Amino acid sequence: MSAESKGLAVVTGASTGIGAVYADRLARRGYDLLLVARSADRLSAVAERLHADTGRSVKTFVADLADAAQVRKLAELIEADKDFALLVNNAGIALAGTLATAEVEEVERIIAVNISAPTVLARAATRALQKRGSGAIISIASVLALAPDRFESVYSATKSYILSLSMGLAHDLQETDVRVQVVLPGATRTEIWERSGRDVNAFPPDWVMEVDHLVDAAFVGFDAGETVTIPPLAEEDDWNSMQAARQAMIPKLSRREVASRYRVTA
Numbered sequence: 001m002s003a004e005s006k007g008l009a010v011v012t013g014a015s016t017g018i019g020a021v022y023a024d025r026l027a028r029r030g031y032d033l034l035l036v037a038r039s040a041d042r043l044s045a046v047a048e049r050l051h052a053d054t055g056r057s058v059k060t061f062v063a064d065l066a067d068a069a070q071v072r073k074l075a076e077l078i079e080a081d082k083d084f085a086l087l088v089n090n091a092g093i094a095l096a097g098t099l100a101t102a103e104v105e106e107v108e109r110i111i112a113v114n115i116s117a118p119t120v121l122a123r124a125a126t127r128a129l130q131k132r133g134s135g136a137i138i139s140i141a142s143v144l145a146l147a148p149d150r151f152e153s154v155y156s157a158t159k160s161y162i163l164s165l166s167m168g169l170a171h172d173l174q175e176t177d178v179r180v181q182v183v184l185p186g187a188t189r190t191e192i193w194e195r196s197g198r199d200v201n202a203f204p205p206d207w208v209m210e211v212d213h214l215v216d217a218a219f220v221g222f223d224a225g226e227t228v229t230i231p232p233l234a235e236e237d238d239w240n241s242m243q244a245a246r247q248a249m250i251p252k253l254s255r256r257e258v259a260s261r262y263r264v265t266a
Contacts, residue, residue, distance in 0.1 A: 005056070006030040007085025007135070010078055012065060012121070015042035017190035018140060019090040021215040023050060023058075031086060032057040036074060038064050065091050065117035066109045075124035085132065087125040089118040089139040089162070093195065094155045107154060114158035119165060126169065129178045136179040138222065139166050143186045143230065146242075159184075163228070170227045179225075183218045185209065186232040 009026045013019035015037035023033055027050045037043045040062045047058040061077070063070040078084050092114045095102050122137055129135035141162040148156035166182035173180060187208045189200055200208055214231050221229030233239060 004030065005032045005083070008032050008034060008081055008083045009086040009088065010034045010036065010074075010084065010121075010125075011088040011090060012036040012117070013091030015039050015046055018185070018188065018211055018215060019088065020046050021211050022088045022090060022138075024053075025215055025219060026086070026088075027054040027056040027058065030056075032059075032083070034059050034061055034077075036061045036063055036065075036091070038062065066112040068112070068116065068120075071117045071120050075120050078121065078124040079128045081128070082132075084125070084128045085135045087121060087137045089121055089137070091117065092140065092158070095152050096195075098152055099154050102154075110154055110158060114155070115161050118162060122165065122169065126173070126178070130173075130176065134177040136181065136222070137166075137169065138181045138183065138218075141166070141182050141184050143184045143232065145184060167227065179222075180227060181218075181222050182228055183214075183221070184228065184230045185214050188214050 006029065009023075009031040011019050011023045011026065011033065014023045014033075014035035019035075019037070023035055023046060027033055033047070033050065033056060035043055035047055035058065037060075040060070043060045043062060047060050050056065051058045061074060063074055065071055078087065093110055095106060095110050097106070099107065118139055122139070125135070125137050129137070139162050142156070142159035144151050144156040145159040145163040148160060150156075163182055163184070166180055170180035187200060187203050189208055189210055209232060217231035218229050221231070228239065230239060
């Protein structure tokens with residue numbers, strides 16, 4: 001690693017969009033990088049630019065995160081690297097069509113990339129960071145985790161999973177110095193729209209955030225110690241009120257007796 005490094009940061013989906021901006025910001029914060037994506041050429045271009053701009057060590061790992069064997073290889077590298085300090089679980093895809101219209105292979109792929117891969121990598125990162133004694137796991141979800149009825153159901157469900165995984169992992173690690181953050185972007189100007197056959201410009205202009213603004217806001221939340229960061233949400237009390245309502249309901253969710261409204265009557 002380069003001198004005075006904060007450690008190695010691994011960023012998935014790093015060849016473009018949110019992942020590429022995370023890589024830039026982390027390099028400028030003093031991390032060395034391992035950048036992960038499918039496109040070797042684009043990944044190399046990002047790595048060369050960041051090394052030239054920041055002087056950090058920037059390596060690449062070309063992988064298709066829909067391939068379980070390639071994900072396991074990356075996980076093994078993370079867990080074995082004594083300098084590993086931070087994971088950005090960013091890689092994700094959207095479904096072209098709906099659950100009913102998409103090919104089953106497309107459905108299997110989105111589950112592999114959006115759920116299976118980040119889970120396996122988060123496991124490896126957790127194990128490595130617990131040994132190190134500090135570090136961070138950042139995962140990119142979506143505001144659709146909170147609004148699954150507003151978009152395609154499978155994509156929204158995968159992002160709900162990432163939100164739940166991150167909140168649960170944060171609870172598991174709360175007595176340690178390992179940080180967990182989950183970021184919930186709204187509509188953001190990235191290539192995911194075109195790849196899924198959708199036009200981001202169909203949204204009202206004031207709905208669509210630029211990638212640089214999103215990532216910089218996410219780091220403000222990270223530096224403030226947030227577990228859940230929602231860059232478009234102006235009122236923190238809105239999130240806190242929802243969480244308070246959820247916490248108030250939890251003690252009522254498991255009972256020996258069936259709720260009166262569900263009881264069978266003669």
